[in-house]
Each structure stands twice: as C-alpha cells, then as structure tokens.
Amino acid sequence: MMNNEELIELVQLSGAKHTTDSHFSRLQPGITRIVLCEKEYLMNRREMYEKCIQSGIHFLTPEWFLESLVQYRIQPFQEYQISP
Incomplete structure (x- = not known):
C-alpha cells in the first residue's frame, strides 16, 4: 500500500x-467530506468520530478512493465505511 x-498526492x-482543517464551524453545506483512514486510526477517537458523523463526514478506507479511481467513477460508500 502507499503512505x-x-x-x-494522488487525491x-x-x-x-x-x-x-478540523474546525466544524468552517464546514460548508453541500460539500461531501470524506476521511480516508484505517480502522486502527479510529480506535481511540470515538468522540471525534461521533461528532464528525453528526456533521455528515464519512470515514472510508483508502481502498474506496483507489477503487473509485480505477473504475473512473465514485464507488458506493457502504462497502468501505469504517467505524471505531
């Protein structure tokens, strides 16, 4: 995998x-926000995760992004969603 x-750079x-930028007050409506990370990243960050989810931020594996690139279209989130 890549670092x-x-x-x-690929993004x-x-x-x-x-x-x-992690300030929720600056989130603009109508823009899809995605955090690409591994499940291990969220293990001790449940409070931050819940706040982000309530703000409409999606947590997906990097594989979602790579598969979207390979398929040349945005893939559904469901298969790639992660939570603590």
Whole structure:
C-alpha cells in the first residue's frame, strides 16, 4: 500500500481537495467530506468520530478512493465505511 504523502498526492492529482482543517464551524453545506483512514486510526477517537458523523463526514478506507479511481467513477460508500 502507499503512505500518507503518496495518497495525498494522488487525491490532489485526481482533482479532489486535501485539507487538515478540523474546525466544524468552517464546514460548508453541500460539500461531501470524506476521511480516508484505517480502522486502527479510529480506535481511540470515538468522540471525534461521533461528532464528525453528526456533521455528515464519512470515514472510508483508502481502498474506496483507489477503487473509485480505477473504475473512473465514485464507488458506493457502504462497502468501505469504517467505524471505531
């Protein structure tokens, strides 16, 4: 698999936006927000996860992004969703 820097570069090359901004007050309505991470990342972050989910943020595995690129269309979230 690839490291974070490589994944970020691929995200940017695909036309998606990468951000490290975690302030909920700045979330614009109508924009789909996705956090690409492994389940282990969420293990001790349940409170943050719940807050994000309530704000409409999706947590998906990096495989979702890669499969969407390979298929040249956005894949359904369900198969790739993760939770703590």
